[in-house]
Amino acid sequence: MCTEKQEVHTMPAEAFPSLVTPTTPPFDQLELAREARRHVCRESDAARKYTSFYVAGVYGGIATAYALGCSLRCIFCWSDSRDHQIGKRVSFYSPSEVFEELWETARKKGVRKARISGAEPTLCKEHMLQLLPLVEESDFESFMLETNGTIFGTDPSYVQEVAKYDKVHIRVGLKAGSPAGYQRRTGALGTGYELPFQAIKHLLEARASFHVAAMTDSRLMSAKERTQLIERLTELSPLLARNLEEETCDRYPSTQRRLEAASADPIDFFVRRKPLKPLP
Numbered sequence: 001m002c003t004e005k006q007e008v009h010t011m012p013a014e015a016f017p018s019l020v021t022p023t024t025p026p027f028d029q030l031e032l033a034r035e036a037r038r039h040v041c042r043e044s045d046a047a048r049k050y051t052s053f054y055v056a057g058v059y060g061g062i063a064t065a066y067a068l069g070c071s072l073r074c075i076f077c078w079s080d081s082r083d084h085q086i087g088k089r090v091s092f093y094s095p096s097e098v099f100e101e102l103w104e105t106a107r108k109k110g111v112r113k114a115r116i117s118g119a120e121p122t123l124c125k126e127h128m129l130q131l132l133p134l135v136e137e138s139d140f141e142s143f144m145l146e147t148n149g150t151i152f153g154t155d156p157s158y159v160q161e162v163a164k165y166d167k168v169h170i171r172v173g174l175k176a177g178s179p180a181g182y183q184r185r186t187g188a189l190g191t192g193y194e195l196p197f198q199a200i201k202h203l204l205e206a207r208a209s210f211h212v213a214a215m216t217d218s219r220l221m222s223a224k225e226r227t228q229l230i231e232r233l234t235e236l237s238p239l240l241a242r243n244l245e246e247e248t249c250d251r252y253p254s255t256q257r258r259l260e261a262a263s264a265d266p267i268d269f270f271v272r273r274k275p276l277k278p279l280p
């Protein structure tokens with residue numbers, strides 16, 4: 001448990017921070033998820049807000065629907081669309097419209113994989129549960145579902161629904177190996193640290209196809225915290241721990257801005273001065 005003295009954000013949700021600084025009060029990520037849903041999920045036709053569709057080079061080439069809205073505010077995040085408040089170049093797409101856009105995007109570049117990125121894909125449940133059967137019945141080979149575990153950690157029946165689809169592979173992204181590290185790097189209350197581990201438990205119970213990734217970059221996470229993270233994961237599954245995908249923090253302009261805001265000493269996080277990368 002995080003024992004740091006805390007002041008918690010309450011509504012109005014406009015108070016949820018866009019940038020996390022050393023003095024930003026932590027927020028409740030489930031409240032932020034609810035607020036983001038109000039902006040990016042439309043109940044009447046299960047639509048969700050997206051900004052664009054493109055093929056990214058990761059996973060050997062993957063058609064990507066760039067969505068809006070997330071439950072966290074990670075200081076190493078590269079995405080410009082995690083904030084649900086951004087208004088320009090944003091439209092609602094129904095599940096079938098997203099599928100058509102993904103398919104057309106993939107067809108033009110000759111790729112057979114798809115994903116939602118730039119945000120938390122599980123946020124709009126009905127949207128996701130109507131999109132996945134379309135992918136399953138199509139000529140797509142696979143759908144990569146990258147999640148921070150907030151929603152799956154609280155909704156085991158959602159996990160069971162998603163696990164039914166053979167083409168879906170889930171990647172759970174861990175942000176920390178301790179509640180204090182979680183709070184510092186995500187902007188959310190440290191108590192939320194347990195949610196992705198709950199999500200992993202639910203995925204194991206559902207026998208889903210998934211693996212775990214973690215931002216263990218040594219510039220962000222101490223060796224001690226990395227050890228704690230691996231031990232915690234090993235308690236759930238030694239196999240998952242052995243196959244942990246360890247991430248490093250790349251130097252995107254958006255990431256640099258967030259890291260500088262979050263650091264009391266913003267000098268040269270990217271000390272090796274790698275050139276800025278184009279967004280994936």
Ligand code: SF4
Pocket residue numbers: 070071072073074076077078079082118119120148
């Ligand atoms: S890194 Fe992922 S989980 Fe974190 S704020 Fe960005 S989109 Fe959300």
